[in-house]
Amino acid sequence: MTFKPLDRVGIAARIARDIPEGWFVNLGIGIPTGVSDHVPVDREVIFHSENGVIGAGPAPEPDKINPYLVNAGTQHITLRTGGSFVHHADSFAIARGGHLDLCVLGAFEVAENGDIANWARKADDPTKQVGGAMDLAIGAKRLWVAMEHNTKGSGESRIRRACSYPLTAKGVVKRVYTDIAVLEVADRGFVVLDMVEGLTRRELQERSEAELYWA
Amino acid sequence: MTFKPLDRVGIAARIARDIPEGWFVNLGIGIPTGVSDHVPVDREVIFHSENGVIGAGPAPEPDKINPYLVNAGTQHITLRTGGSFVHHADSFAIARGGHLDLCVLGAFEVAENGDIANWARKADDPTKQVGGAMDLAIGAKRLWVAMEHNTKGSGESRIRRACSYPLTAKGVVKRVYTDIAVLEVADRGFVVLDMVEGLTRRELQERSEAELYWA
Amino acid sequence: MIDKFVPDVAAALAGIEDGSVVLMPGFGNGMPETLLEGLIAQGAKDLTLVVNSGGRDTGPTADLLASGRVRKLVCSFVRADSVAGQQFAAGKLELEIVPQGTLAERIRAAGAGVQAFYTPTGADTILAEGRETRVINGRNCLLEYPIFGDVALVDAWEADRWGNLTHRESARNYNPIMAMAAKLTVVQTRHVVALGDIPPANVHTPGVFVHRVVHIPA
């Protein structure tokens, strides 16, 4: 193998490249949270946080923390000039009402029909961490997923013909950014838009349970 | 006849007597609009207007009209200290969500089961003035009606066994204030709480199509 | 740099197509009158107009109706002797009468992604005839669907380049919820302010709901 997978920061940076100025974007917890760090400050992208923050900015200097201002991961943030605050129902009206140009979520698995599984590993998972993922998944104009292409331990593919974990939503993922490729979810299935340098088509297919197509 | 019916202002004043401090009240167009003029300023009653005004105050001096501030009848008003503004959906959330202690509406007819008809005289009435009446009627904690006991021309009773006009809402009226009496809508029907001086029970029953009971 | 300001009313209304559903706020005030005049000039026809009231004999709603380009009126209130009332009586205008709170809630539902809801308002009335109902907690309820706009014409007091808005007093009325409910939300604002001038906790309509803004000073 002569290719080098992206690390989590690298995936976030790769996603940031594809977000144009003016988009209104929600970033999920995990890899997606890092995306905003890689959007240049002179490219105005407005970040939404489920807890009612419109225009979330970067973390404050440690001596300038505002305890009343956190993001959906309850991390301290700042507010961009032009940002505003709404209550929780209005905040989810933004998410569910189709007002987000983009939502980026982490996931366990994505299927070739756009299904996403990102909140539980089995139906009776003792962890019940649905949060706002189901709302964001059905509501955003575009749903992109950021995740490693394969599981850490057994190397199983997260790019599936069908999800094996409980679904977050059906048929909603438009694009997947992994550590080795960028895949579009099209009518026929996963279409490869980009791969890391040095990776071959065959190697990418070997790492993917679903069949891949090339653009 | 030795009794004197109340005029429209008199009905409004009679209603105002029964509104305690602290109530949150919506007043419909017509007789009800006048109720607020008869609540003493030292008795804090908060008036709601459907167009998003909480704490509506009296009409301004002619030289102090604010063109951005009207009530549900689009009359210029003032705002009481402590009042606030919300948008139309939040305003009707107040009305429909059970947050009004009282709504006072005008009506064509009220039935002994609490039905109210106040928006059209027949199903194909060319006038389609439903406005917010149906929302207020189903939503307020208490619905009182202010109207003349009998129609002007033929003297027909507006106090009915059943409404003959299209309904605004079913089974919602709690009390009726007319020019000659105050009636409670109880399980058994209309119960007379008050009459104008000089009116006999028999005279009141003669003017009422529905059967009356005495408290 | 995000800048939602457009130079004039024509640019603000460019592309509005025949057959559009137009959401128009206003309740005694807060109506985007300049945009409404612009819509008449713009020429789109076969419109569905969603507005609180059918209006009186004169005024901007009457002018738009008189132009003959409104096919259907959705509102809570029509006077028989108004332009709308006369057009309806003459069979020239389709009319959907909606209780005012249901109208506001259906518009908000469109903006909030609610696909339908049950309300007791209007159940057991002639407005419920032939409609789907359900008894919930002992109350008869009507099933109501969202009202999605192709265009919302919105009035504001202040606007910044992200489209954050404030509205004056009761001129707020339908403006924030109609802004939420349309594919294209066009704003006329009395004042232009710098980004950040509106305090973040006191934005009445966030820019996320706004697409174009035109400055109409008075």
Added chain:
Amino acid sequence: MIDKFVPDVAAALAGIEDGSVVLMPGFGNGMPETLLEGLIAQGAKDLTLVVNSGGRDTGPTADLLASGRVRKLVCSFVRADSVAGQQFAAGKLELEIVPQGTLAERIRAAGAGVQAFYTPTGADTILAEGRETRVINGRNCLLEYPIFGDVALVDAWEADRWGNLTHRESARNYNPIMAMAAKLTVVQTRHVVALGDIPPANVHTPGVFVHRVVHIPA
């Protein structure tokens, strides 16, 4: 004269009964911690607690859960290793997991008189098993019912004697909608202000939704 201020937490929480549904805001901040401590002291049991998250090992939600007086938890998020997660695993706590936006919308529906609504959120997931669904405009939707509170415990930055409130930055979160949705809405406020000090256009939670206010300076 309307005056919703009460002298202390005990007076604020007087009368809360066993079996109550308690709405509690908070999302990293904006949680009414003093009232929550007061609720533990007050002693009501067999409670249903509606809150965004089941919380962590420590903190006020964990304390209330550890007191054993919560029968059922309605929330969007529970960690397996939290007090809530452990009580659930041990069969000591009933759990209703609700997607966060649906949770907010169900609370708002209770306040707004919406008797039920359809949403695509959660349809086609295990949360939809055995539930009523309907396809609307080609999308599978779940029928959701309002969450009515017997009590809402609310956090505010400023309050006046009518109960008008402001909230700080993202500490607003569930506070305004939970205030709408309960029979008894009790507020702890950092600051007391005179009637009229909060600009009428910038009240975040109008006093109509508020019943009792207690001043907790810090």
